[in-house]
Amino acid sequence: MAMELRALFLLPLCFPGLQGQAPEALRLREGDTLYIQCPYAEGTLDYQTKYWCLLKDGKCQELVNTYSKQFSQDRRIKIDDDARTKTFSVTMVALKAEDSGTYFCAIYKSYYDYSRLRTISLIVFRELLQWELDTLTVQCPAGSGAWCRGQADCTALVSRQRSSKQSEIKSQRDRVTMQYHAQGPLVTMKNLQIQDSGVYWCAPGDSRHTQKMEVVLSVFRRTQKLTAKESGTVSVQCHYKIADYSTASKAWCKREEGKTCSVLATTRSESPAANSTAREGVRIQDDTQQGIVTVTMEQLQVQDSGVFWCALQDGSGLLRMEEVTLSVSKALPRGGFPDSGSQSQDDLLGDSCSGNTFLVLSVVLLLLLLLALLICIALGVRYYRLLLRTGVREAEDTSDRAEGTAQPGSPGRRESSQDDSKGPAYINLDVQSPPSPEDPLYCNVELSQAPRNPQHVEYAIIAFNPPPRAGRE
Structure with a gap:
C-alpha cells in the first residue's frame, strides 16, 4: 500500500492539474464487469486521443486508447468516445483478481503529458468456497x-x-x-x-x-442430523479423501459447550487421549479402501443427545471431518405411557385423548352422513310410490266422469238423444236408495213438466259439445 501511495503522490508531478483528485475505490468480484464513464471539457478537440491507463511505477501504462482501440492487446478492454456528450467510456469484462490496481482515464496533450480525468482504485477479489x-x-x-x-x-x-x-x-x-x-x-x-x-x-x-x-x-462444515429412540442403536458414516487422510487416525467425540471435544472412540491402537471419555457400546471402524469411517452407538440414553464430531486425530488435536447432531427421545413402555422423566403422564394422556376425540368425532360424522343418505333414499322411494298411486286414482276418476256422472258418488249415467242438436240434453239418475224429500234433485226438464209450486229449486246446467260426426248419409 505504501508504494501505491507514493505513486499517487507523484501523479500531480507527472500529470499537471491532478492536485486534489482522490482515487475512487471500487471492489468487484472476479468475473464481474467494470464500466467507467470519463467526461472531458468542452474545449477538448475531437482528434485528441483518450487513454485508459494502469498506474505503474508512477507512470501511465497504456491499456487502450481511442486512436488505436482496435489494436488493444487485451481484448477484454474496450473504449468508446461520444463527441456529442463529451464523454468517453471504458469497459473491462471478465475481471480477474490479477486486474486489481490503480487505473485512470486521461487525455493526451503532448509527449508524456496526460490530463487525468478520473482515477479508480480497483480491487478484484476471488471468492472461493471450500469444505x-x-x-x-x-x-x-x-x-x-x-x-x-x-x-x-x-x-x-x-x-x-x-x-x-x-x-x-x-x-x-x-x-x-x-x-x-x-x-x-x-x-x-x-x-x-x-x-x-x-x-x-x-x-x-x-x-x-x-x-x-x-x-x-x-x-x-459437513453436517448430519440423526434421531433415535432410547435403548436403540444408531450408525453414522463419515467420508474423507483417501489420498489425503487414509493413514490418519480417526476419532469420534462429543462436543460440550465451552469445552473441548471429548473422545469416545478412536482408531488409534494405543490408549485414548487425555480428554477421552470412552465408554461401552461405542465402536469405530475405518475403511481405508473406500474412505469411510463408521461409528456405532448402542444402548442409547436420552443424555446421549448432543453434537458429535467425526474427526482426524493428530498431534495438534482434533480436526473435524463432519458434525453430527443426535437427538435421542424416550421410548414408550408396554403400558403406552413413558415415565415422568421428560414429560408428565397427564400431558401425554391429554395428547392421547385429543387424538382419540378426533377419531371418535370423525366416526360419528361419518355415521350421521350415512344415516342422512338412507333417509333421503327412503323418502324418495315413498314419494315415488305416492306418485304411482295418485296416477291410478286419477285414471279411475277420469273413466267415471267419461260415463256422464252428474254428482260425485252417484251411479248415474249419461244418455243423450240420438240427435243432440234438436233439443236439450237429458240425464237419467238411477238412485239405489229412496231419496229423502229434503234432498235436492238435479236435472234439466221441460218447463211444462216442472211442478207448480216447488219448495226447493236448484238449477244446474250441463252442456255437452256434440261429438264429431263421421259424415252425413
Missing part, C-alpha cells in the same frame, strides 16, 4: 512474497525470508505452505476448518501493506 478438510491452492502474482490474512493490516501466515535460499518456506502452522515459482509463489492451505474463513491476499515481500491479489475464503 472442511479440503485443500486450498492459490497462485499469487509475480512479485508476491507473503500470504496475509486480514481486511486492511497484514497478518502474515507465511512469507519469504530474504536471507533464505529455500524454495519452500513453512509458516508456524504446518497447514500453510508457500512454494516459489517464476510466475509467482504458490500458496497451499491444508485441512481447512470453518474458522479459516476470511479475507486473504498476496503481498510483496518488501511491503505487506500492498495488495496484489485478494481472496475471500468461505469454509463450510
